[in-house]
Amino acid sequence: MLSLLLSRTAGAATLLPSLHSNKMNESPRARKAAAIVSRAGEVRRQVLSADGRTKLNPRPDKEFYDYPRLVKHVDDGFIESLTETYRERVEGEGAEVLDLMSSWVSHLPAEIRYRRVVGHGLNAGELARNPRLDRFFVQDLNVDHRLPLGSATFDAVLCAVSVQYLQQPEQVFAEVFRVLKPGGVFIVSFSNRMFYDKAISAWRDTSDYGRIQLVVQYFQCVSGFTEPEVLRGMPRKQDDLSPLTWIKRLIGKLNSDPFYAVISYKNVRPIKD
Ligand SMILES: C[S@@+](CC[C@H](N)C(=O)[O-])C[C@H]1O[C@@H](n2cnc3c(N)ncnc32)[C@H](O)[C@@H]1O
Numbered sequence: 626m627l628s629l630l631l632s633r634t635a636g637a638a639t640l641l642p643s644l645h646s647n648k649m650n651e652s653p654r655a656r657k658a659a660a661i662v663s664r665a666g667e668v669r670r671q672v673l674s675a676d677g678r679t680k681l682n683p684r685p686d687k688e689f690y691d692y693p694r695l696v697k698h699v700d701d702g703f704i705e706s707l708t709e710t711y712r713e714r715v716e717g718e719g720a721e722v723l724d725l726m727s728s729w730v731s732h733l734p735a736e737i738r739y740r741r742v743v744g745h746g747l748n749a750g751e752l753a754r755n756p757r758l759d760r761f762f763v764q765d766l767n768v769d770h771r772l773p774l775g776s777a778t779f780d781a782v783l784c785a786v787s788v789q790y791l792q793q794p795e796q797v798f799a800e801v802f803r804v805l806k807p808g809g810v811f812i813v814s815f816s817n818r819m820f821y822d823k824a825i826s827a828w829r830d831t832s833d834y835g836r837i838q839l840v841v842q843y844f845q846c847v848s849g850f851t852e853p854e855v856l857r858g859m860p861r862k863q864d865d866l867s868p869l870t871w872i873k874r875l876i877g878k879l880n881s882d883p884f885y886a887v888i889s890y891k892n893v894r895p896i897k898d
Contacts, residue, residue, distance in 0.1 A: 665849035677827030690747035702881020726787035731757040770796040789828040805891040856886040
């Protein structure tokens with residue numbers, strides 16, 4: 626069971642639409658909350674400079690993804706961490722999930738069935754092979770950032786090892802905010818691998834730490850996301866803490882692609898009873 630915890634963030638006020646009415650008698654606090662209501666989901670500021678958005682390969686991204694790449698973009702250690710993060714953060718059975726910038730794999734835990742998983746990417750051949758997707762659409766987000774999806778329809782949006790290719794991340798994050806239900810989660814994961822020529826310069830020209838800060842700012846620039854939470858390395862599996870597992874996980878951690886995820890919720894963070 627989930628219950629909603631009132632968030633300290635501005636967007637929580639979207640749960641109070643009645644504050645719009647009867648302006649004459651409004652207290653300063655109510656007026657402030659009403660102003661916040663109107664700003665939720667808006668891009669407050671641009672994070673990237675024009676130069677930071679450029680790519681070494683300026684050809685349309687669709688050309689680059691023209692043929693299917695049926696490869697894994699990160700190693701098994703990274704994928705294990707990501708799957709565990711999804712297991713912990715995405716509510717099962719009833720959840721409606723959007724896998725943004727997806728391919729032929731989604732990294733969702735195999736044992737959990739979701740109500741609906743919608744995929745998005747640039748190559749229809751890859752997406753058609755993805756066994757987790759109930760349906761998918763192809764769209765270049767650097768050409769059109771507007772998602773052809775209804776507002777407040779998803780419990781979770783995922784973006785795995787792809788955020789570095791977005792040239793208008795502020796607008797895309799605002800769109801994700803729009804399609805999330807209140808309390809819905811956006812999980813953005815990444816490592817230090819990339820198609821170098823296709824990553825934006827702000828991403829290429831910084832450290833792993835700088836990349837974490839970039840993604841944190843992408844969230845913070847959209848009104849109404851809760852304070853972003855940063856995960857580094859492997860999340861611990863709650864149900865298996867045997868010494869052997871611990872040693873295996875330590876070795877895996879030392880060898881694997883570095884795992885980073887930045888996580889935030891729309892308006893409120895749900896808490897488990
Ligand atoms: C490294 S792959 C990651 C795929 C998948 N999320 C995974 O974990 O294996 C990068 C993905 O980003 C998507 N992508 C890259 N540029 C894009 C763009 N301009 N618009 C939409 N999607 C894009 C492509 O679909 C591509 O599959």
